[in-house]
Amino acid sequence: xxxxxxSPQSLxxxxxxxxxxxCTSSKTLYGLYWYKQKYGEGLIFLMMLQKGGEEKSHEKxxxxxxxxxxxxxxxxxxxxxxxxxIYLCGARSGGSNYKLTFGKGTLLTVNP
Amino acid sequence: DADVTQTPRNRIxxxxxxxxxxxxxxxxxxxxYWYRQDPGLGLRLIYYSFDVxxxxxxxxSDGYSVSRQAQAKFSLSLESAIPNQTALYFCxxxxxxxxxxxxxxxxxxxxxxxx
Numbered sequence: 001x002x003x004x005x006x007s008p009q010s011l012x013x014x015x016x017x018x019x020x021x022x023c024t025s026s027k028t029l030y031g032l033y034w035y036k037q038k039y040g041e042g043l044i045f046l047m048m049l050q051k052g053g054e055e056k057s058h059e060k061x062x063x064x065x066x067x068x069x070x071x072x073x074x075x076x077x078x079x080x081x082x083x084x085x086i087y088l089c090g091a092r093s094g095g096s097n098y099k100l101t102f103g104k105g106t107l108l109t110v111n112p
Numbered sequence: 113d114a115d116v117t118q119t120p121r122n123r124i125x126x127x128x129x130x131x132x133x134x135x136x137x138x139x140x141x142x143x144x145y146w147y148r149q150d151p152g153l154g155l156r157l158i159y160y161s162f163d164v165x166x167x168x169x170x171x172x173s174d175g176y177s178v179s180r181q182a183q184a185k186f187s188l189s190l191e192s193a194i195p196n197q198t199a200l201y202f203c204x205x206x207x208x209x210x211x212x213x214x215x216x217x218x219x220x221x222x223x224x225x226x227x
Contacts, residue, residue: 030213031213031217033216040200040221040223041221042202042216042218042219042221043204044218045215045218046215048213048215050213068136088154090155090216099145099160100157102155103154
């Protein structure tokens, strides 16, 4: 079965700083999804990456899928307190199976 | 109104009780999922349904059952709750679409505590 490892597990940054979260898969990724979760709340879909080398941006958040399609990174530029939360990556491992496997998440704290 | 609504949002109950968590969606998606989230273990799939007549077990289905009453409704039952089923439960939906890479959309979760 596919496993996703996220690093770091937690991150504390000062407001205005840039940061990167990584998601590494044990198998080739056929679809990589980034979600954000506020404590005790639901997951909010951020972005989906499908092709090796693909890069997408939403406001100050950029996600990339590497060429070999086994790792994705999420980069936040000029972080703000509103970026705080848990970031999770989810992946589909291929075939006609639409189930997702999720990483354990990265807890981001942004200090004002 | 939320596209994916879970009820109740919080529930405290005793060991041995039967519990039903409900999920309804207005997104028109045909696929629905139930997950549980535990600290240190992440999200784990309990059951999933691709349409009303298609229900499948996920990785941790023991102790749970589901019912897909309609395209928009998918409920999760714990027939006899036990303390290690204490967790945050999420319902999610996705569209079949023309490609397989449709993202899943989540409800706000049900926090379930079993004493």
